[in-house]
Amino acid sequence: MKKEEKIKIGISVGDLNGIGTEVILKTFKDPRMLELCTPIIFGSTKILSFQKKHFNIQTNFHGIPSADKAQHGKINVVNIWRESINIEYGKSSPEAGKFAVESFVQATNALKEGMIDILVTAPINKHNVQSEDFKFPGHTDYLGQTLEGDSLMLMVNDSLRVGLLTDHVAVKDVSAAITPELIKKKVAVIYHTLQQDFGISKPKIAVLGINPHVGDNGVIGVEDDEVLKPTLEKIKNSGKLVFGPYAADSFFASSNYKNFDAILAAYHDQGLIPFKTLSFGQGVNFTAGLNKIRTSPDHGTAYEIAGKNEADPNSFKEAVFTGIQIFKNRNMYNEIAKNPLKKQPGKI
Known part of the structure; x- marks a missing residue:
């Protein structure tokens, strides 16, 4: 990987009535994160603007039509829906489930097509995401069917x-x-x-x-x-x-x-x-x-604290860091497999 290239992190927003968007915004409000990777959020600039105002988080977004148009040094948002959405923090709703699935599926497609390097998923509600088109107990089950491995x-x-x-x-x-x-x-x-x-x-x-x-x-x-x-x-x-x-x-x-x-x-x-x-x-x-990399925080939607500005972003931030390290390790492993006699960094 060339020095100027940044690892592209695709992010699904999860349940909009939970803490997903809050931990995403808190993670990337630190400008140093943009030195490590290029975030690409699958959602809408309108919703994220509402969320950042609600949580008083000072950050800017760059709206793009698709992941391959992402710009390094910016928080990119693929506008996959433009309709108004009623945010009801702490409540499970079919509407929130529908948008969570749409964000996840489109982010997974971008991962499969190589437009992003890593997928980091915010939490979903396994009950409200169920539909005729999505009958999976969770992210892992869908990814296992959609990706290789x-x-x-x-x-x-x-x-x-x-x-x-x-x-x-x-x-x-x-x-x-x-x-x-x-x-x-x-x-x-x-x-x-x-x-x-x-x-x-x-x-x-x-x-x-x-x-x-x-x-x-x-x-x-x-x-x-x-x-x-x-x-x-x-x-x-x-x-x-x-x-x-x-x-x-x-x-x-x-x-x-x-x-x-x-x-x-x-x-x-x-x-x-x-x-x-x-x-x-x-x-x-x-x-x-799997042949692609996906990580997520180890917590759920946390409806009980949603909208209260109490969510801790550490697990989500660790999911980003872990994804980046795995990506680098996997590239090194594959490079050594292709060139087994090539000296590894730090090895003699």
């Missing part, structure tokens, strides 16, 4: 990385969903992303048990003994440093997680509750395993 939700905060074997799956369906094929696929995805996107040549991965106490030798369930353990043994025999299964209740409390480059949790809350507790509001959701 096998998607995996990976929560990131510095050296703490937590992935999920199952993500938006009802707890009653978790055990049936975890098959040897799924385990092998998810381990392969997280192993590759640690190498490609985080620069770890020989990753160490921990896998958490499905049942309490890893089933207690079958007393509390047989899935760990019959499915998880033999599959992990086969993966380990293939040369990957994969360990477990570990009892989830003591794994994080004992600080054992610090010994691994990533942790695979069996289901959503098993992984996200300890992650959000340990990341102190600065976690990032990265969709690993």
Whole structure:
């Protein structure tokens, strides 16, 4: 990448009645952010002008018809709608869901077409975005169908990385969903992303048990003994440093997680509750395993504080920083793959 080129960050606005636009504006009101990247927001200058006035944020926008017209050094806004929108902070509405989906889909198209380098998504409400045209539990599921690769939700905060074997799956369906094929696929995805996107040549991965106490030798369930353990043994025999299964209740409390480059949790809350507790509001959701890069803050729409100028932008800002670092790591990885004898920076 040439020195004068900036990484293009495409941004979907999320639910307009939530805190999405507030954290976006607070992130980019710092002019130093424009030295790191070129933001391209998919929404409308009219809505963002209303929001910046409401939150008393001093910044300017540059309206553009499409992402390929973005100008470096400016906050670009692709005007994808021009109609007036009724903002009702803290309320879920079909209208807010409709515009959230439109922003996300158009930003994803720009990512797919190479007009942006990274997609950073503001939070949506998974209920009000549902329609005949959009029947997905969340961003990750849509991206997994739209882009190339096998998607995996990976929560990131510095050296703490937590992935999920199952993500938006009802707890009653978790055990049936975890098959040897799924385990092998998810381990392969997280192993590759640690190498490609985080620069770890020989990753160490921990896998958490499905049942309490890893089933207690079958007393509390047989899935760990019959499915998880033999599959992990086969993966380990293939040369990957994969360990477990570990009892989830003591794994994080004992600080054992610090010994691994990533942790695979069996289901959503098993992984996200300890992650959000340990990341102190600065976690990032990265969709690993795809041919394109997408990150997001690790919080939701936060209706309870929407419009009150109380939203903390740190998680969204970290999502931008993480996306940029992954983009650079991935470019370096691909360059080395093409030229394996080329000396890496800082290596001898």
